Amino acid sequence: MFEKTGIPSKEMVMGKFPSIERINKGPVAVIECYKEIPCNPCETACKFDAINIGEDINTIPVVTSDNCTGCAICLTKCPGLAIMIVDGSKSETTVLIKISYEFLPLPKVGDTVMGLDREGRHITDVKIVGVLNPKSFDRTPIVTVEADRKYLYDLRNIKVEAK
Numbered sequence: 001m002f003e004k005t006g007i008p009s010k011e012m013v014m015g016k017f018p019s020i021e022r023i024n025k026g027p028v029a030v031i032e033c034y035k036e037i038p039c040n041p042c043e044t045a046c047k048f049d050a051i052n053i054g055e056d057i058n059t060i061p062v063v064t065s066d067n068c069t070g071c072a073i074c075l076t077k078c079p080g081l082a083i084m085i086v087d088g089s090k091s092e093t094t095v096l097i098k099i100s101y102e103f104l105p106l107p108k109v110g111d112t113v114m115g116l117d118r119e120g121r122h123i124t125d126v127k128i129v130g131v132l133n134p135k136s137f138d139r140t141p142i143v144t145v146e147a148d149r150k151y152l153y154d155l156r157n158i159k160v161e162a163k
Helices: 010-013 021-026 039-045 073-077
Strands: 027-029 083-087 092-098 114-118 120-132 142-148 158-159
Touching: 021 027, 027 073, 039 073, 073 083, 073 092, 073 114, 114 142
Parallel strands: none
Antiparallel strands: 027 083, 083 092, 092 142, 114 120, 114 158, 120 142
């Protein structure tokens, strides 16, 4: 199915996430690369030796989640928008998810927007709790959403309604 649609199966997605215990400790990167392609900006950007590709630039990145601080520098450098940062340490009922968001309008902190799954379907509304857009991010704003924990493995993007 993935080869036809580009949409990973639940099993593929789950294979990219660290344990819920690690997620509950604090922010950690999830890299959803499923195909070998020549790419390594995430490894180059990581100052904590948390992302490893190795000698072959086509190798799928591996995250050593115990080394990851959730700083999100890798997220700003990924040309494929394949990285998100998840954090389950703030609440027992919600999670924070940082995603790259390259659309307009850019949401504002406090907005409620549509949370989308990997197929672009609206699955829940989420609250915007952070928006970072410095020049150093090279026109790739980072949006942090707060979502119900039950959407941790399904939420992958947002849709902001133009006002």
